[in-house]
Amino acid sequence: MKSVVISGGGSGLGKELGALLTNKGTHAILLGRTEKKLIDAVEMIKKNGGEANYYVLDITSHIEVEKTVSEIVKRYDVELLINNAGVGHFGPFLEATNEELLEMFQTNVFGSIYLTKSFLPLFQKNSAGTILNIISTAGLRGKKNEALYVSSKFALRGFSESLQKEYDGDAIRIVNAFMGGMDTPFWDKSDHISDKSRMRTPKEVAKMILEELPVKDEIVIESKKKTSVC
Template sequence: MKTILITGAGTGLGKELALAYAKKGHTIILTGRRETPLKEVQELIRQNGGHAEVYTLDLTKQESVQKTVDTITDAHSVSYLINNAGAGCFGPLSDLAIEDIDLAVQTNVLGTIYLTKALLPHLLEQTEPKIMNIISTAGQKGKINESVYVASKFAVRGFTESLQKELEGRVTVTATYMGGMDTPFWDETDHIKDKSRLKSPQQVADTIIKHDTQLEINV
């Protein structure tokens, strides 16, 4: 069994991945900006007989990331990193607030890079280490009113594909492209008009886990 660190584990896909992997017997390191939803997921896992630990983490601050990673790896042998946390940024470019642009790029791109870099030396010491980056179909093609979000996901795609080559034979790196999911993103925007056609986070999580030995997963 592995110890799996999941970012954005308090809600949505991160929560469902945590619950599903815990049911398989893995130890889950739940991370996110807000402690309360992480604690709620931890309690659900414990009620089902699983094991999970909670660490708050601000991916946009490199020093915070490094400090938290040091704390986690002092107590746990993490062999699987799932970079799931993300920030949305939707609408015409001319209407986007600079604060929203910064948050999307800092969380989606820099946060993924910061955490992967901080944890990588530890991962390389483990048996069969893995990294999975949740990229979304926004990393595959341009979309109307998603220019900044798409740009951030294209960056994560390039980062992932490069790591696949750089770490080949040492760390398994998986790129996951999921689209059409009912995520908390949509609670604060009218970008998606009809959420009924979207897949649930649980459906997406089940598909990801079913195929997580692959280097590329399309959900």
């Protein structure tokens, strides 16, 4: 059975992608820092008849990433890596802390790079494999009170688009997904979004991504807009 590795797989979009992919017969390997969330996600998948397991992993540590990926590739036939893990801090630029800056770049950029670099040799050996980078529309344009978050997403976009050119014509696919804000716990500790009702659910976005994944190398999904009442 083919496997997919999903960072940030214990909640939100990562969890929904795992659930949908296992419904299609793929085995899901969920990565994350919070074991309780990972356990809950795996149990949900198994309850619905899918197959999954998890690894507790801090993707900001290249040593941990290399060790964990080494274990994974020995046991599973991985064909898809989804770099989904991300953190965000929002507000006026001058109020941002250095700790917030480091956390966003270490997770949103370095973590995805570490995982990509660890899995690419396997994909090259197999002459097949797909890397899906979940970037967000913050990687497409600047946004008020999101200077550092947007910067991290632009960096991930630049990395991913460069790999697309490097592996152009190769059997390895690099796919970028740019989606608007979703109604997830991501916003629970922030007042940056006052009305989450206009947002799509993670399940909606996951379905849209997987529908377009086989045929597109760039997927753009804007936030759901409010409908006007006439």
